[in-house]
Amino acid sequence: MxxxxxxxxxxxxxxxxxxxxxxxxxxxxxxxxxxxxxxxxxxxxxxxxxxxxxxxxxxxxxxxxxxxxxxxxxDEEETITKNNDLIKENEMLSALLNVYREIIMIREGEILVLKAIIEDLKNNRAE
Missing domain, CATH: 1.10.260.40 (lambda repressor-like DNA-binding domains)
Incomplete structure (x- = not known):
């Protein structure tokens, strides 16, 4: 209206x-x-x-x-404000993505350790 x-x-x-x-x-x-x-x-x-x-x-x-x-x-000012908000949101999402990547790397390392333990247990049973 x-x-x-x-x-x-x-x-x-x-x-x-x-x-x-x-x-x-x-x-x-x-x-x-x-x-x-x-x-x-x-x-x-x-x-x-x-x-x-x-x-x-x-x-x-x-x-x-x-x-x-x-x-x-x-309205250019409104567009600039929206763009700035999107930039901030993108930065936040990028930081979050980096945290998730770190978590994945840690979990992948834990998986490798657990696989090695499983392999050792299998070898000990076979002896």
């Missing part, structure tokens, strides 16, 4: 993304606005997260900055 809070959040995500894209392309707000066929003030409001009119321009924006609508609205 869309709430005013959700819309504001999305506006900020898109605005921040547009600002980063514009700066990465070494463009002024005026140049970006001209490329998108909108006024500089309208573009500035979108970039500041104060307007949801970006939705009307989504196709132009995506074409102009060469990205997909999904890339435009994706």
């Amino acid at each position: 869309f709430t005013a809070e959700n819309v504001d959040y999305m506006n900020r995500i898109v605005g921040n993304k547009l600002k980063k894209l514009r700066q990465a392309n070494d463009m002024s707000q005026e140049a970006a606005a001209n490329g998108l066929c909108m006024s500089q003030s309208a573009y500035a409001r979108i970039e500041r997260g104060e307007s949801c009119s970006w939705a009307s321009y989504i196709n132009r924006i995506c074409e102009f900055f060469q990205l997909t609508p999904e890339e435009l609205v994706k």
